[in-house]
Amino acid sequence: MTTAAHSPWILGLTGGIGSGKSAAADRFVALGVHLVDADQAARWVVEPGRPALASIVERFGPGVLLADGQLDRAALRQVIFADPEQRRWLEALLHPLIGQEIFSNLATAQSPYAVYVSPLLIESGQYTKTQRILVIDAPHALQMQRTLQRDGTDVAQVEAILKAQLSREERLRHADDVVVNDRDLASLHEQIDRLHHLYLTFKGGRP
Template identity: 65%
Template sequence: MRAVKPWILGLTGGIGSGKSAAAQRFAELGIQLVDADQAARWVVEPGRPALLRIVERYGADILQPGGELDRAALRARIFESPEERKWLEALLHPLIRREIWGFLESANSPYAILVSPLLVESGQYRQVDRVLVVDVPQALQLQRAIARDGVPAAQVQAILAAQMQRDERLRHADDVLANDRDLAWLNGQVERLHEFYLGLRGGKA
């Protein structure tokens, strides 16, 4: 039985900020983490109850030939109707929360990390002990996201416009990792934060 329950760090940042690279370095240092986007995919995997409920409501054409959820088809259905979006959120959000917190509560690293692009927008920041924001200037976000995803600038700009404003995200931060240099710099900053975090109890200095 664990003597000390790990405290929870919320890790967030806008598109192209480098939060996934930061999370990977934390994991390499032995810190257990869960990605909110990944948890959202887990709950609708083939054989899971949520997928069965979705098929009951929308029919088998909501599935790909291999039995996986056709996310594009589902998005088309729910964006046509606010009522359908509410139904889907009511089904999935409690399951996603259960996946996330079940994992975090069973973690056995000194602290554990919830990686969530919508940590602040969703209110998840209230459930963590400390918030780390990976931050970059918007022009660099745009450049990185276009290079990574191979999408038009207008599409990335639309995502940036839909996400929380940078200043508002930073307002909720306990720690800020400025990721405006290369990967070696980012990894060094993560390592510095990791050493600091190891000295904290309950996420508090």
């Protein structure tokens, strides 16, 4: 007997830097929706005791570990940024594992649908594994302002990040739903709540 009928459908949640993705994600969690964050999953797969960490140490040596056995991300970053080949090796090791981690975790959701949050949802191609895409959108100037306030970086750095990310138009082209986050948190919550009630009536991500 198959339980596939009971597995939740998956909503992909994405948005550019400073759009309010995290605030939107927090709201879904507050509403009781099972949520997995791509950054979280990337941390899970390299926890001590996991095969990925052993492979990394085998390749790069114990210098990439902290005293407590955790991965020293800064040390690893230095190694791989100096050498594109090493970076490709690491990505080839981690990306499939992170994908597995994400989707096996999402499948355990008790809520009717589950949310997968990733800034690179569309670029990574992982949007193809979701049934619906929600884009959190914000005007360029507001993205800049929020990011500068939050990270204390300079304008040139934020501009560089925005340039490296998918263009707003391209992201919106993939969207099934768009939340424009250009007002306050209450307004964002109201829009997410409205979508949540709508999503609860959907089967497989469709009305």
